[in-house]
Amino acid sequence: MIPISYSHLLQLAMPEVIVVLTALIVLAIDLLFLRSHSTRLRFAVAVGLASAGCIAAILRLYLAPQQANAFNGMFLANPLTNLLQLALLALTIVTLLLSADSTFTEHVGEFALLILLATTGMMFLVGTQDILVIFISLELLSLSLYILTAFDKRCSRSSEAALKYFLFGGMSAAFLLFGFSLLYGLSNSTNLIQIASTIHGSLSPLLVIAIITTIIGFGFKVAAAPFHFWAPDVYQSAPVPAAAFIASASKVASFFIFFQIMTFAFAGVEGSAAWMHLASGWVPVLAAVAALSMLLGNLVAIVQSSTRRLLAYSAIAHAGYMLLGIVAHTQQSLAALLYYVITYALATLGAFAIIGIVEKHSGSDSLSSFDGLSRRAPALSMCLFVFLLSLAGIPPLAGFFAKFYLFVATLNVAPGLLWLVVLAIAMSAVSLYYYLQVLKRVFVTVPPEHADKIHTPPLTLTIVALLAAAVLLLGCAPHLLLQAILQATR
Amino acid sequence: MLAGTIYISFFGALALLLLPKASTTAARILALLTAIAGFAIALTAFVSHRTGELITVSHHPWVPTLGIEYHLAADGISLSLILLTGIVAITGILFSWNIDKRTKEFFAFYLLLIGAVYGVFLSYDLFLLFVFYEIVIIPKYFLIAIWGSTRREYGAMKLALYSFIGSAMVLIGIIAAYVVAGAKSMSLDALAAYPYSHHFQMAAFPLVFVGFAVLAGLWPFHTWAPTGHVAAPTAASMLLAGVVMKLGAYGCLRVAMTLFPLGLTPWGFHVLGLGSWRDVFALLAIIGIVYGALVALVQKDFKFVIGYSSVSHMGFILLGLMTLNQIGLSGAVIQMVSHGILAGLLFAVVGRMVYDRTHTRELAALGPMNLNKAIPFAAVTFVLAGMASMGLPGFSGFVAELMILVGAWHAFPVLALCAGLGIVIGIIYIWRAMQKAFFAEPAIAAVQPPMPPISLPERLGAILLIATSVAIGLYPQMLLKVIVPALNSPLFDGLRKGGWQ
Numbered sequence: 001m002i003p004i005s006y007s008h009l010l011q012l013a014m015p016e017v018i019v020v021l022t023a024l025i026v027l028a029i030d031l032l033f034l035r036s037h038s039t040r041l042r043f044a045v046a047v048g049l050a051s052a053g054c055i056a057a058i059l060r061l062y063l064a065p066q067q068a069n070a071f072n073g074m075f076l077a078n079p080l081t082n083l084l085q086l087a088l089l090a091l092t093i094v095t096l097l098l099s100a101d102s103t104f105t106e107h108v109g110e111f112a113l114l115i116l117l118a119t120t121g122m123m124f125l126v127g128t129q130d131i132l133v134i135f136i137s138l139e140l141l142s143l144s145l146y147i148l149t150a151f152d153k154r155c156s157r158s159s160e161a162a163l164k165y166f167l168f169g170g171m172s173a174a175f176l177l178f179g180f181s182l183l184y185g186l187s188n189s190t191n192l193i194q195i196a197s198t199i200h201g202s203l204s205p206l207l208v209i210a211i212i213t214t215i216i217g218f219g220f221k222v223a224a225a226p227f228h229f230w231a232p233d234v235y236q237s238a239p240v241p242a243a244a245f246i247a248s249a250s251k252v253a254s255f256f257i258f259f260q261i262m263t264f265a266f267a268g269v270e271g272s273a274a275w276m277h278l279a280s281g282w283v284p285v286l287a288a289v290a291a292l293s294m295l296l297g298n299l300v301a302i303v304q305s306s307t308r309r310l311l312a313y314s315a316i317a318h319a320g321y322m323l324l325g326i327v328a329h330t331q332q333s334l335a336a337l338l339y340y341v342i343t344y345a346l347a348t349l350g351a352f353a354i355i356g357i358v359e360k361h362s363g364s365d366s367l368s369s370f371d372g373l374s375r376r377a378p379a380l381s382m383c384l385f386v387f388l389l390s391l392a393g394i395p396p397l398a399g400f401f402a403k404f405y406l407f408v409a410t411l412n413v414a415p416g417l418l419w420l421v422v423l424a425i426a427m428s429a430v431s432l433y434y435y436l437q438v439l440k441r442v443f444v445t446v447p448p449e450h451a452d453k454i455h456t457p458p459l460t461l462t463i464v465a466l467l468a469a470a471v472l473l474l475g476c477a478p479h480l481l482l483q484a485i486l487q488a489t490r
Numbered sequence: 491m492l493a494g495t496i497y498i499s500f501f502g503a504l505a506l507l508l509l510p511k512a513s514t515t516a517a518r519i520l521a522l523l524t525a526i527a528g529f530a531i532a533l534t535a536f537v538s539h540r541t542g543e544l545i546t547v548s549h550h551p552w553v554p555t556l557g558i559e560y561h562l563a564a565d566g567i568s569l570s571l572i573l574l575t576g577i578v579a580i581t582g583i584l585f586s587w588n589i590d591k592r593t594k595e596f597f598a599f600y601l602l603l604i605g606a607v608y609g610v611f612l613s614y615d616l617f618l619l620f621v622f623y624e625i626v627i628i629p630k631y632f633l634i635a636i637w638g639s640t641r642r643e644y645g646a647m648k649l650a651l652y653s654f655i656g657s658a659m660v661l662i663g664i665i666a667a668y669v670v671a672g673a674k675s676m677s678l679d680a681l682a683a684y685p686y687s688h689h690f691q692m693a694a695f696p697l698v699f700v701g702f703a704v705l706a707g708l709w710p711f712h713t714w715a716p717t718g719h720v721a722a723p724t725a726a727s728m729l730l731a732g733v734v735m736k737l738g739a740y741g742c743l744r745v746a747m748t749l750f751p752l753g754l755t756p757w758g759f760h761v762l763g764l765g766s767w768r769d770v771f772a773l774l775a776i777i778g779i780v781y782g783a784l785v786a787l788v789q790k791d792f793k794f795v796i797g798y799s800s801v802s803h804m805g806f807i808l809l810g811l812m813t814l815n816q817i818g819l820s821g822a823v824i825q826m827v828s829h830g831i832l833a834g835l836l837f838a839v840v841g842r843m844v845y846d847r848t849h850t851r852e853l854a855a856l857g858p859m860n861l862n863k864a865i866p867f868a869a870v871t872f873v874l875a876g877m878a879s880m881g882l883p884g885f886s887g888f889v890a891e892l893m894i895l896v897g898a899w900h901a902f903p904v905l906a907l908c909a910g911l912g913i914v915i916g917i918i919y920i921w922r923a924m925q926k927a928f929f930a931e932p933a934i935a936a937v938q939p940p941m942p943p944i945s946l947p948e949r950l951g952a953i954l955l956i957a958t959s960v961a962i963g964l965y966p967q968m969l970l971k972v973i974v975p976a977l978n979s980p981l982f983d984g985l986r987k988g989g990w991q
Contacts, residue, residue: 374595389628394624394625394627394628395620395621395622395624395625396621396625400621400624401553404617404661404665405556407661407665408556408665408668408669408673411665411666411669412669412673415666415669415670418662418666421662421665422662425658425661425662426655426658428658429651429654429655429658432650432651432654433647433651436631436647436650440635440643440647443632443635443636444632444635444636444643478553479552479553479554479555482553482555483555486555
């Protein structure tokens, strides 16, 4: 391994450095110069600056892609991490732009700062192979998200949700750290690949505990059942941009690193989840978590009357589908997982943006506040149509191809995994029911008499329309994204 | 060229959404023009089609890493059904000329549905076929839920979920087939040529067949059909019974039976006298025929009579498929076209001509209105459509059902007798509905409010459908000469080796 100087490291980590500096600049400008101005202006400035910073980071990533493996895997830069960081930054920009019209807080600088810090956490998270760095970046991400959840100080439910999130999160972090410490004890290394090489594919009791606690820790992050209890409350009560951020970008990063840990650190102790051929290892555990998530998420979503809670349970269900990608643990399934989680993030962001607009207008996110939306906001309704049907997996939207590819990748590994695929397809048939319930409100139900037209801020409308177009485009021409992912994972 | 049918319909739908708000008439005319353009393209292709030819319409790589292609092609079977779609699409618009609630959106959903139906009939890549097949579900839901009548939200949701569950079964089957064949190609002929193991085909065939047959109204998965038809607005019922149910039957023939022909071979043992999936589905088809007819016989609601008659007639198609001989299979395809036209016509009479004027579909309430005097055109149309539907010679229904019966006689003599029974009951229920709705004793005391006369679009639509049915009835060779060579094409090789007689 070539020793690397700190200046070189800073150069390698330039995108992250740019984001952190932007965060500090945004905070400083907001606190020093803009405190007496209107919230609207402050949001405009903060969002503008923060987005500019993200764009700068994107340009850096795109124009000068790096290839490095510094400090024994602590810091990685390769096409795959570059691609993921690009995706994360893009999702962050969308989140920021969607929050440009928010009024829920006066602490604008802090809000932008936390979003950017969370982004930094995610960027480091995807670019490492070292369990210590994974843990630290995960904590940077999580702590920022806890605060973001509680950011609406005027709403007591927001604080309640944040507290719940924090307590569950703290516990899961403890589990994760415990698992990591066992891994270190077993292997005397913090590098994922070296850990795997010392395990030698033997399933010792300590390793079993490490596997279980790691799955608990990440199961919490990706909101898989039975570690999902925080999700409905957070999705429902966090400020819309925060909820959207938690549901999209943070999912992308968490799923990727979950995949990396399971496949790299626990290589050799996969076991098998094939029907009638179960073998002990982490795969059957994850398969069980996936099955449970799909069942619980979809069945509980049916009875929800709040759209945000509905999205939360649907997110649990989607986490179940995405876990199939980890269960399959191949190159192809990684590509499928990434395609799935990125398109899922786009659709979820869009859905949250629309829910935010409706909620602002009618004061509630209940299903009934969507009554007759197609008469009150036709453009928004069309976009919601696209997002929800993509989540349901109806072609020609991105969600369908994502599911198809994921199932093909899963079955390609072992025909015995058919039971999981059958369950997933059956459950996605169930999911159409509750998505259609929302769309029925939007398109079929007659709007209430006093209902007036919903005014959508032009910026938000543009972003939402672009997201819908992206979902449609990636569904019709999946190769646009798939090509990039396949090249990066190769 | 033929791909234009799909694109024109989709662009028509998009253009409708962009029309200004108040332009109801413009929306109708635009929709009609779009449908006529689609039909014109289909007709040109049908006429210029050389016997036995497989027209490749469009063939491009779509997702190269997965071997998925954008492959549109048409053989005789596709062409016949595309022609049917064109006719039903035009008449459906003519019969929904009076829709004035959210007209633009109605026709936009309508054209979206039509475009996707064209897409299914033209797809030669399994992935593409499935994409179009699923696009159909959503407009169906909204057409019924927004513009429907009796229990429309229930009917719409039931239909959407049945379709989606059916297509989920299909999806499992085709993903499995794709992966087993090495995940290299989704092309229909590549997969049909792949030698799947006997065991695999035995499992995959019923899955995919039932998945498609749910949409074709296979008993006992037919229950969405009557409720859906009754809840739907006229044009949607016409499309549902006319072409959407055909998608299911088409999928059974084009996908399930070509990919997994060995699934039709005997199991090697008998359960209750049934020795193969072929026997099972033939029996279910017969049950559908007789059961649908019997239930239609006792309905009080005029539209339910037609709804159950659809189940009965779709049973003939499935029976025809299961005969596995040339005459039965070609009969099944002709029955797809024939039933598409006749069901469209019957629903148009009941839903548009009668219900929109009387606002009731109770047979008991319609009788006293003396409808054969009030709207004689409707009465005549129904008599003609009813005769065709009973299978009177000279109409398309006769040819189709006769061919299926002959085919069934070769394959399952006993079941063919039961199917004959179904035809007899068919005569009775049509007769009963005709008698009760149009020719009952007029009530003496009741003074009827004058009904609006049958409008020009309605007349045009009815004449077009009747003319088509008579044309096929008098000259079935027109369809047979394209269908039979298509059934003899290499795509159906597996089926032929597996028991073609």
